[in-house]
Amino acid sequence: MNVIECNQLTKTYGRFNALINLSFTIKENTITGIIGRNGAGKTTLLKILAGFFRETKGEVKVFEEKPFNSLLVSANSIYIDEYMNYPTSLTLVDILHQNSRFYEKWNAQLANRLFDYFSLQPKQHYNRLSKGQKNTFNAIVGLSSRCALTIFDEPTTGMDASVRKDFYRALLKDYLEHPRTILISSHHLDEIDDLIEEVLLIKNGEKHLHKPVEELKEYAIGVQGPEAAITQWTAEQQVIHCRSLSPGTSYAVVENHFSAALKAEATRMGLHFSPVTASDVCVYLTHQNKGGIDDVFNKY
Amino acid sequence: MILNTDGTKPIYVQIAEWIEREILQGDFKPDDKVYSQYQLADMFNINPATAGKGLTMLVDEQILYKKRGLGMFVSDEAHNMIRHKRINHTLKKLVQEIVEEAAHLQVGEKELFTMIQEAGGNREGGEG
Numbered sequence: 106m107n108v109i110e111c112n113q114l115t116k117t118y119g120r121f122n123a124l125i126n127l128s129f130t131i132k133e134n135t136i137t138g139i140i141g142r143n144g145a146g147k148t149t150l151l152k153i154l155a156g157f158f159r160e161t162k163g164e165v166k167v168f169e170e171k172p173f174n175s176l177l178v179s180a181n182s183i184y185i186d187e188y189m190n191y192p193t194s195l196t197l198v199d200i201l202h203q204n205s206r207f208y209e210k211w212n213a214q215l216a217n218r219l220f221d222y223f224s225l226q227p228k229q230h231y232n233r234l235s236k237g238q239k240n241t242f243n244a245i246v247g248l249s250s251r252c253a254l255t256i257f258d259e260p261t262t263g264m265d266a267s268v269r270k271d272f273y274r275a276l277l278k279d280y281l282e283h284p285r286t287i288l289i290s291s292h293h294l295d296e297i298d299d300l301i302e303e304v305l306l307i308k309n310g311e312k313h314l315h316k317p318v319e320e321l322k323e324y325a326i327g328v329q330g331p332e333a334a335i336t337q338w339t340a341e342q343q344v345i346h347c348r349s350l351s352p353g354t355s356y357a358v359v360e361n362h363f364s365a366a367l368k369a370e371a372t373r374m375g376l377h378f379s380p381v382t383a384s385d386v387c388v389y390l391t392h393q394n395k396g397g398i399d400d401v402f403n404k405y
Numbered sequence: 406m407i408l409n410t411d412g413t414k415p416i417y418v419q420i421a422e423w424i425e426r427e428i429l430q431g432d433f434k435p436d437d438k439v440y441s442q443y444q445l446a447d448m449f450n451i452n453p454a455t456a457g458k459g460l461t462m463l464v465d466e467q468i469l470y471k472k473r474g475l476g477m478f479v480s481d482e483a484h485n486m487i488r489h490k491r492i493n494h495t496l497k498k499l500v501q502e503i504v505e506e507a508a509h510l511q512v513g514e515k516e517l518f519t520m521i522q523e524a525g526g527n528r529e530g531g532e533g
Binding site: 135136273274277278281298299300301302317318319322323372380381382383 | 416447
């Protein structure tokens, strides 16, 4: 069953197109990474799915309903980001309690255990927490709600490395026991690529690709060697990324569809192949131009 | 086992190879039940779909067989099949790489052969 179905979804703010003709579906009980550069439209998409924003054009269905103004979607989904708004008069423990009243599947035991593990203080006030602590608390709320659709928008901002690791591990363990549909947006695909099943890559408001992460890991291949050989070798390929390494040698990333024989031949020409991580593929695919930051400094 | 996440080998392949190693070492015998995709996901901290893909790979190669609703089990011929696969693919490929590197460094066949014998000698010495 599909929990999310988008068809030609478009969102505009004035003249600015935040999302353009986005069509995709998300299967029930999967973890999907929503990946894209700053300003690509990740948050806009996630807020439309959670029912916070209304779409401009196209169709969006969550649990087979339009999410905007839907009680069904509201009761069965949770959207977590770093700007959660809680009444300042409530302590952390009060906030947890209020959440438990709203979310039918709320698990207080999990909430309390995570709360203790991450050393939060029950009587503390949310607005006094550091950025990392706020996001840790938000993550606890997101996990404990056990909503059928759980959306984490950049959940680990400000968390230290060890909390991040613990959070992702907690997410996986609770998902294994209580499968649900989870969306996580992140700049850091390398942090979540083992955790997620699929990647939805958004570039300038458009869907760039939507693939199982295991396919994305084999999507591209890096090749390095003498510049002339690289140029010759990649002449008929779609070059995803290219840069020079040292004078006379360069590195190119191309789609991975070479036979073993072809690779062996290239190896004899002095070329070396190397894998390209899913994270790097996403960075290269979403680059505005092929050169990169070095070009800024080359044009003096 | 700690997974290698630098992208040189897909995670599901590493999972499949790990189970193969367990079978080769005799930790899993014919008709033993192997780990479920959920157990593997928890053990290696990966998405269960990735773990499932590793198991499916072994089912496709008939190293494991599926019993509906019960899980995956080791097939009778698993040990032999894995051994043959490793010799025909992994070992041959390694030899190919060694030969190519030797050619690149202009190391002759004789010298290379001596090196292999020495490595074998070290191994026997090490074990004895």
